[in-house]
Amino acid sequence: MKPANTLLSNIGTTIFTVMSALAVQHKAINLGQGFPDVEGPPDVVQAAADALLDHRNQYPPMTGLPELRAAVAAANKRFYGLNIDPNGGVVVTSGATEALAASLTALINPGDEVVVIEPLYDTYLPVIKLLGGIPKLVRVNPPGWVLPRAELAAAFSPNTKLLLLNSPMNPCGKVFTADELRFIAGLLEQHDAYAVCDEVYEHLVFAPAKHIPLMTLPGMAERCLRIGSAGKTFSLTGWKIGYVSGPNALVSLVAKAHQNFTFTSAPNLQRAVAVGLNKDDDYFTSLGSKLAAKRDLLSAGLQELGFEVLPSDGSYFVTADFAPLGFSGDDMEFCRAITEQAGVAAIPLSAFYDGHAPRHFVRFAFCKQDSVLQEALARLKAWVAPAQRLTATA
Ligand code: PMP
Ligand code: GLN
Numbered sequence: 001m002k003p004a005n006t007l008l009s010n011i012g013t014t015i016f017t018v019m020s021a022l023a024v025q026h027k028a029i030n031l032g033q034g035f036p037d038v039e040g041p042p043d044v045v046q047a048a049a050d051a052l053l054d055h056r057n058q059y060p061p062m063t064g065l066p067e068l069r070a071a072v073a074a075a076n077k078r079f080y081g082l083n084i085d086p087n088g089g090v091v092v093t094s095g096a097t098e099a100l101a102a103s104l105t106a107l108i109n110p111g112d113e114v115v116v117i118e119p120l121y122d123t124y125l126p127v128i129k130l131l132g133g134i135p136k137l138v139r140v141n142p143p144g145w146v147l148p149r150a151e152l153a154a155a156f157s158p159n160t161k162l163l164l165l166n167s168p169m170n171p172c173g174k175v176f177t178a179d180e181l182r183f184i185a186g187l188l189e190q191h192d193a194y195a196v197c198d199e200v201y202e203h204l205v206f207a208p209a210k211h212i213p214l215m216t217l218p219g220m221a222e223r224c225l226r227i228g229s230a231g232k233t234f235s236l237t238g239w240k241i242g243y244v245s246g247p248n249a250l251v252s253l254v255a256k257a258h259q260n261f262t263f264t265s266a267p268n269l270q271r272a273v274a275v276g277l278n279k280d281d282d283y284f285t286s287l288g289s290k291l292a293a294k295r296d297l298l299s300a301g302l303q304e305l306g307f308e309v310l311p312s313d314g315s316y317f318v319t320a321d322f323a324p325l326g327f328s329g330d331d332m333e334f335c336r337a338i339t340e341q342a343g344v345a346a347i348p349l350s351a352f353y354d355g356h357a358p359r360h361f362v363r364f365a366f367c368k369q370d371s372v373l374q375e376a377l378a379r380l381k382a383w384v385a386p387a388q389r390l391t392a393t394a
Contacts (some may be wrong), residue, residue: 031373062258071277078221092257093265117138137349165198177212178212196225291366306324
């Protein structure tokens with residue numbers, strides 16, 4: 001038989017599925033795949049339940065229900081002062097995952113170069129490659145995750161079509177600063193390139209860090225597609241409602257990709273997300289402060305156990321270096337060991353690299369109840385103690 005799509009047959013199942021299955025198998029606390037363990041706001045969930053019962057369950061409009069498009073445009077204005085046309089500048093998608101695929105499809109022709117920053121979210125490279133794009137990788141490195149400006153500039157060429165920028169960044173929790181964004185904006189203008197901005201963690205930012213959409217910088221509104229996720233903003237990751245905002249000319253192409261991928265997504269969820277996006281400022285500001293406390297709880301606990309914990313200014317995640325524990329295997333072996341032996345799952349950081357990755361870092365999700373984080377730390381403590389004794393006497 002002829003080979004099917006070799007790009008797909010050459011990639012494995014996503015690490016999030018692999019580690020979540022291992023966590024279930026070993027009854028481990030799952031600090032791997034990033035999802036909160038409490039439901040999102042009850043009024044938003046109730047709105048979704050109510051909306052199922054009032055006879056609007058047929059296909060919604062292809063670019064999204066008008067009330068949700070209006071709410072997305074209003075949120076762009078309220079939080080960032082951005083002027084987005086609710087009728088032509090927004091497409092509602094099946095999660096940010098589809099938003100990313102549709103946005104990249106809207107921009108990439110085969111042979112186009114796409115600048116991407118490692119460590120990177122695991123759908124980026126497969127989608128870019130399926131479209132015939134040529135990834136140009138630039139790394140931010142631990143422990144500071146500072147943007148290497150000369151290397152970024154060198155990654156751009158006359159063939160660069162776009163930069164895919166994730167801020168706040170999964171897995172490392174980096175939030176790009178105003179100064180870094182100005183530098184990036186300069187490169188985009190110089191090379192007449194676009195940016196697809198994955199901002200799913202836009203509201204999960206820890207003071208004093210502040211999320212600044214690249215699109216708000218001078219000259220950037222016409223070049224950027226900005227992606228949000230209701231899953232993250234409302235702690236309802238299973239809903240898979242995402243949204244793309246941008247200039248009408250680009251968003252109309254995103255809509256054409258979307259019409260061929262999924263066409264639309266569940267109307268009751270769209271209506272509930274509109275309710276959510278219209279909530280008071282307090283809701284959005286408390287997201288970051290509540291999560292920051294969880295980051296601190298988990299980070300301090302891991303540090304006490306001997307991990308070197310790296311800073312995280314946003315997202316659900318913190319990266320920890322396990323080298324000081326004396327564990328002899330790589331990050332995948334470490335994650336397997338703690339899942340199977342300690343009963344705590346995490347994600348190996350090398351899953352976010354295209355190769356030659358550092359192999360002594362793991363990503364822990366802290367979007368869990370405090371009692372769950374405490375139990376995870378207690379389990380890790382019981383596991384680490386004899387392991388350290390072993391190293392000490394070896
Ligand atoms: N981008 C990043 C950086 C993510 O971490 C995720 C994971 N949730 C997504 C996109 C996909 O978001 P969604 O669940 O809305 O598809
Ligand atoms: N974004 C989530 C994470 O990084 C995973 C989403 C998924 O499993 N597809 O953990």
